[in-house]
Amino acid sequence: MLLKLEGVTKRFGGLVAVNSVDLEVEEGEKLGVVGPNGSGKTTLYNLISGVYMPDEGRIFFEGKEITNLPPYDRTKLGIARTFQIPRPFGSATVRENVAIGAMFGMANAGVDEALEMADDMLKLVGIYDLKDKEAKLLTPLEKKLMELARALAMKPKLLLLDELLAGMNPANINEILELLDRVKKEENIAVIAMVEHLMHAITKFAERVVVMHQGMKLIEGPTMEVLNDPKVIEVYLGEKLNVG
Amino acid sequence: MAFVEQLIANLLYGAILGAVYGLATMGLSLIFGVLRIVNVGHGAFIMIGAFTAYWMFTLYGISPVLSLPLAMAAGMIIGVAVYLVVVKRLVDAPELATLLAMFAIGIFIEEAAKQIWGANYVGYSWEIGSISLPFTEIPYTKLVAFISSILIAAAVYVWFRKTKLGKAVRAVVEDREGALTCGIDVNKIYALSFSLGIGLTVLSGVLVTLFTPVGINAYMGGEYTLKAFVIAVLGGLASPWGAFYAGFIFGLIENGSYTLLGLIPGVEPFGLTRFVSFVVLMLVLLLKPTGLLGGE
Amino acid sequence: MKSYSPLITLLLAYLIMIAIGQSIPGMWQPVMLVIFYIAIGQALNVFLGMTGYVNFGYVALLGVGAYGMGVALGYYNELGLIPTLILGFILAAILALLVSAIVGGIALRLRGAYFAIATIGVNEGIKYLIMGAKIWGGSEGIVLSGILRKSFGAETMRFLSTTFADAGVIVVAIATGVVTAYILNSRLGYALIALREDEEAAKVMGINVTKYKQIAFMISCVLAGLIGATAWTLKLTYVFPQDVFAINYTVEAIVIVMLGGAGTLLGPLVGGLIYALLKYYLAIAFPGLQLLILAPLLIVVILLFPEGVVGYIAKKARGTRLENFVR
Ligand SMILES: Nc1ncnc2c1ncn2[C@@H]1O[C@H](COP(=O)(O)OP(=O)(O)O)[C@@H](O)[C@H]1O
Ligand SMILES: [Mg+2]
Numbered sequence: 001m002l003l004k005l006e007g008v009t010k011r012f013g014g015l016v017a018v019n020s021v022d023l024e025v026e027e028g029e030k031l032g033v034v035g036p037n038g039s040g041k042t043t044l045y046n047l048i049s050g051v052y053m054p055d056e057g058r059i060f061f062e063g064k065e066i067t068n069l070p071p072y073d074r075t076k077l078g079i080a081r082t083f084q085i086p087r088p089f090g091s092a093t094v095r096e097n098v099a100i101g102a103m104f105g106m107a108n109a110g111v112d113e114a115l116e117m118a119d120d121m122l123k124l125v126g127i128y129d130l131k132d133k134e135a136k137l138l139t140p141l142e143k144k145l146m147e148l149a150r151a152l153a154m155k156p157k158l159l160l161l162d163e164l165l166a167g168m169n170p171a172n173i174n175e176i177l178e179l180l181d182r183v184k185k186e187e188n189i190a191v192i193a194m195v196e197h198l199m200h201a202i203t204k205f206a207e208r209v210v211v212m213h214q215g216m217k218l219i220e221g222p223t224m225e226v227l228n229d230p231k232v233i234e235v236y237l238g239e240k241l242n243v244g
Numbered sequence: 245m246a247f248v249e250q251l252i253a254n255l256l257y258g259a260i261l262g263a264v265y266g267l268a269t270m271g272l273s274l275i276f277g278v279l280r281i282v283n284v285g286h287g288a289f290i291m292i293g294a295f296t297a298y299w300m301f302t303l304y305g306i307s308p309v310l311s312l313p314l315a316m317a318a319g320m321i322i323g324v325a326v327y328l329v330v331v332k333r334l335v336d337a338p339e340l341a342t343l344l345a346m347f348a349i350g351i352f353i354e355e356a357a358k359q360i361w362g363a364n365y366v367g368y369s370w371e372i373g374s375i376s377l378p379f380t381e382i383p384y385t386k387l388v389a390f391i392s393s394i395l396i397a398a399a400v401y402v403w404f405r406k407t408k409l410g411k412a413v414r415a416v417v418e419d420r421e422g423a424l425t426c427g428i429d430v431n432k433i434y435a436l437s438f439s440l441g442i443g444l445t446v447l448s449g450v451l452v453t454l455f456t457p458v459g460i461n462a463y464m465g466g467e468y469t470l471k472a473f474v475i476a477v478l479g480g481l482a483s484p485w486g487a488f489y490a491g492f493i494f495g496l497i498e499n500g501s502y503t504l505l506g507l508i509p510g511v512e513p514f515g516l517t518r519f520v521s522f523v524v525l526m527l528v529l530l531l532k533p534t535g536l537l538g539g540e
Numbered sequence: 541m542k543s544y545s546p547l548i549t550l551l552l553a554y555l556i557m558i559a560i561g562q563s564i565p566g567m568w569q570p571v572m573l574v575i576f577y578i579a580i581g582q583a584l585n586v587f588l589g590m591t592g593y594v595n596f597g598y599v600a601l602l603g604v605g606a607y608g609m610g611v612a613l614g615y616y617n618e619l620g621l622i623p624t625l626i627l628g629f630i631l632a633a634i635l636a637l638l639v640s641a642i643v644g645g646i647a648l649r650l651r652g653a654y655f656a657i658a659t660i661g662v663n664e665g666i667k668y669l670i671m672g673a674k675i676w677g678g679s680e681g682i683v684l685s686g687i688l689r690k691s692f693g694a695e696t697m698r699f700l701s702t703t704f705a706d707a708g709v710i711v712v713a714i715a716t717g718v719v720t721a722y723i724l725n726s727r728l729g730y731a732l733i734a735l736r737e738d739e740e741a742a743k744v745m746g747i748n749v750t751k752y753k754q755i756a757f758m759i760s761c762v763l764a765g766l767i768g769a770t771a772w773t774l775k776l777t778y779v780f781p782q783d784v785f786a787i788n789y790t791v792e793a794i795v796i797v798m799l800g801g802a803g804t805l806l807g808p809l810v811g812g813l814i815y816a817l818l819k820y821y822l823a824i825a826f827p828g829l830q831l832l833i834l835a836p837l838l839i840v841v842i843l844l845f846p847e848g849v850v851g852y853i854a855k856k857a858r859g860t861r862l863e864n865f866v867r
Contacts, residue, residue, distance in 0.1 A: 072745075076746060089734045090737050092737065103746075104746030276653070343594045343653075344798065345842050355831045466787075470661050505672075529646050529654060
């Protein structure tokens, strides 16, 4: 068991953003978390990565309790993430951004080593040409790819991707999915990807899916089975699910 | 029991001064609450108010009470000007930029004041008698300052609660994003709040002169900047009401500690109270940076 | 690719300045003035430039450093010349470390605005502690010329307050530049860039932001303390609280950092040069008006050139061969 959440709850004032969620993730697993806008997916990530501490419940990583561990200690254990709205270190170059991931993530690299790793990761995600550009000058898509490179450079055991694929065209999506597949196999990373609407991509990517609804876990199970469940279709208010 | 009598007298004095301190900090908290800008040049605006009172009194014999509306108006005009020339361009800038800019504005005002009004300490005395209490005697001027502070703070309170504009300002303090979506013109609220904050600060400078008979000088504000920050942090930084109440607490701490420090032989208690201010600031930041009075 | 080549530019600049001061009559004083300003800019830059946090109490660190040296020379001079001087440097560093550990430890956990507020009180707080509690001579300060003459002789005293003091300032200034270059090329430097840009994201990328801010703050403060010990106490042979806690040095250091380019290695050099020359001629042309002119200058720099001179050039130089020598 890589990651385990037990009854995790997070409130913002009166709003219960994440409501008593249990979740288990195996090493090297590919899990999809889907749910409409506002269902608590990003908050769940913030709880796992340590941006917020839960009001109730406990979180374990590799059997060790991390419920109240600060975020910078969690990365050292092997947790890495991207942000739904990218957060580059704007005035640093793309290469420096990725190198920062390598230095302070689980990779814990020295400066020279980290800069080399950054080059490798940038080649991997296909934006090596942009390495000397100031990160704030990137397009939104490039920023997302940079965040992916930065997270991969941390050499995590668990990679959390928040709406990484949103806004990408199908060709990009396929490339990223192949890339994730490759990296996952090579490095045995567990990947959790969260999406609102890209069901098609999720069916290609995930072996297992969790559906969030109003802060709660609505249902979980094998991907196709879950996405065809009437409850899930109802959650999306009859929106046509492009399950393919 | 001369010491106890003196302590009580000083605490009473502290509470009276505390009301003025509270008023003198409301503008700082208002500006932080609305614009998230820390006015590190705060004291310079208090100094402008002090000089307003001084010149009105010595040139035209106008009593400080009548100088209050004048100082408020002058402060609001200066506030709008500073907002339009500098602050407006920095609303979304990094914190570093706004802090340095406010710092530079404060220094500029002080240096300009020194050029215009000279570097010497000046003062005036407004004699309207005093009231005798069992332990001590309180000049009416200080009571006037005390009552004016409370009335002005109350007026601001009513303005916030009852008027449409006041409610809009409050809405921005409480939820900026929400206020934006409600169609409130945030830019206008920023300008108004900044100008109101500076106005209140300049106005409080008038009342400050009633406590420092010969303490008016271009650099007098530095002391009040530090005090205002201690008070603002005590009161939660973003809350003008918190600041007003915290002013009383600070006045009591300051004057209480002055009395106690006076018992230690070989020290100079007046200077040390400023060190005490700093220690109080650090303690509040250590224990409860969101303020003792609820706050954010 | 660690890059220490910009350090060559910096060291060369120091060399040229010293050569000018030594060879052209009458130039030594202005050169030392320039080096002093570059040094206080460099020491502040390590914290303000790299973290984006403001230290409004900066001069207090120069002040306690000056007191550290002053206390050693004034009260412990029977140890003999060299031990006393060593003690002076150690006391200067320790006092600066102590102040920065306490203030940073309390206020760096909080958002930037709170930290700035805390630092506003530092200068006044320490000044009035010394004056009010009558520590180390209180308001009278420590006057060293007589003591030094009696303990070490007039000749040694003159040497201390001229050659030795100047050499001390230069060594500290160069050391500050080398430390800056080292930080920029180290994990610490990358951590600081990250937290300056986005503290929360930096945390999630594995950076213990409070720890790195605190390290940068303490380094900056100790360097400032050593500047105070050499450029003030040794050189002037007195320590007056009103002088060593004068806020204008904080303003000057901030102007130098912003003018040259916050967070760059060469920024304080360029900023210090421009500023010291400007000040020198302004003082002649408009005596007593320096701060009145500086304050609007700072606002203009913030509004129009937030990257400063070196920041601007470094950006333009990116991708060219100049790139390696400008940072
Ligand atoms: N920092 C916050 N403060 C207040 N409410 C928040 C905060 N973050 C998220 N929320 C609320 O929590 C709920 C879940 O949001 P989120 O986790 O972002 O959902 P999702 O990622 O599934 O779209 C939403 O109602 C959102 O408004
Ligand atoms: Mg989301």
